[in-house]
């Protein structure tokens with residue numbers, strides 16, 4: 001899978017080779033795939049991660065590389081003066097699983113506020129290009145469907161998801177401010193639901209796969225008619241590289257517009273695995289968005305972004321990875 005990704009990214013080798021990337025959250029799900037791609041294309045990486053939701057196993061194969069440095073720490077505690085000669089700053093560090101960020105709302109807000117400030121300062125000191133990993137959560141429970149970049153969002157500022165939604169909105173505003181006031185070269189990726197190998201938390205796809213493999217009932221929240229649009233990891237990482245090297249300062253939705261209800265996710269998992277799990281229904285968490293689907297016209301037209309891995313293929317690969325690597 002990594003080989004396939006690197007093959008499609010080799011058009012960017014000349015931009016990556018010999019360049020120094022700071023990747024925060026580099027031991028996380030998306031971050032570790034990004035680190036893999038940079039190293040494979042001949043770049044060097046300083047990976048900062050506090051391993052709160054990131055996982056050492058995601059980067060252990062990179063630790064021996066002379067081009068890879070790992071710093072175990074909080075992004076909000078970084079000293080910008082310690083990062084000289086960085087060409088690109090990719091700020092991906094943040095909890096993103098609703099269960100996790102609701103358990104640690106203050107740390108979540110700090111990585112997205114102070115952490116964003118520190119990483120922007122590092123980019124400014126080095127005249128580096130800066131990429132912020134934002135989220136479809138800035139749209140909250142959206143009033144427009146699908147969501148394009150013009151939608152301002154419908155967010156409860158004091159609800160249980162606010163620690164994530166509002167701190168990401170702040171991070172976007174701060175990033176735009178560094179662009180406007182200091183002319184920093186910035187990109188903002190609004191990342192929609194992404195899944196694939198290395199995502200092991202309480203998000204719906206890995207959670208259902210773990211439940212299947214443990215012969216436990218699948219837990220549907222609400223009546224399961226709420227929708228999400230799921231993007232396979234390699235497509236998303238490709239999108240991030242397109243954005244970095246082909247994008248203009250501003251915000252871009254990245255995701256796969258293939259929208260599914262949670263009931264459809266269950267059906268697809270049953271179909272590809274041939275399993276017939278018990279289903280249990282549970283209360284819908286407060287402020288759980290009823291629908292979410294990216295309008296990716298801007299990324300398609302300006303970046304040539306096109307997700308390639310369809311949902312059943314992506315689920316099959318993810319299920320196999322769990323069976324062979326996690327549950328063995």
Ligand code: UDP
Nearest residue numbers: 098202203204207219220221226228262288
């Ligand atoms: N969900 C569910 N059962 C679970 C976990 C999640 O039905 O065990 C639903 C959840 O209510 C939401 C969707 O799956 O509507 C996606 O949830 P997830 O936690 O993956 O991320 P979100 O998109 O809400 O940030």
